[in-house]
Amino acid sequence: MTHALTKPALLACLLGLAACAQPAPPPPVIDPYAQTGAGAVYQGNLPGGVLGAEATAQYFRGQVGDTVLFAAEQTALTPEARSILTRQAQWLNQHANFTAVVQGHAEETGTREYNLALGARRASAVQEYLVAQGVAPGRIRTLSFGKERPAETCSDESCYARNRRAVTVVSDSGAGL
Secondary structure (H helix, E strand, O other): OOHHHHHHHHHHHHHHHHHHHOOOOOOOOOOOOOOOOOOOOOOEEEOOOEEOHHHHHHHHHHHHHEEEEOOOOOOOOOOHHHHHHHHHHHHHHOOOOEEEEEEEEOOOOOOOHHHHHHHHHHHHHHHHHHHHOOOOHHEEEEEEEEOOOOOOOOOOHHHHHHOEEEEEEEHHHHHOO
């Protein structure tokens, strides 16, 4: 009979001790984007082997500039477009783990076929400029949307001008093109 009471008593003691034990504290969470002082910059490694917030597609869109505009029915790069593309090339050369897809667009006037071809020529003009600035050709693809994906839907010249564009979309090459 003593054995019959000993096992349940031992089990109750062990469960009681386990209930009293405090769980181990969780490991500290380190936020690489949290600033610890005015202008603090994170210096640790982020995924993809890059440093800091400047190595993100969001930074590229907002700070480098992802869009260049063209004159009506043109593929020639304006001085402003060259300035933006020079910044894009510098960023891409500094962040070799990123690839780019250059999307060519056109305004809504003209035929679908004409605008697809025009968008392709605009995307190629951007690609050629980036390659001339040292970006490896294998890191850049081109794609034409023609008039199929307007930035704005409208029927006046100022709006048409915003649709005559090429947009460079970057992504970490680990995510694929």
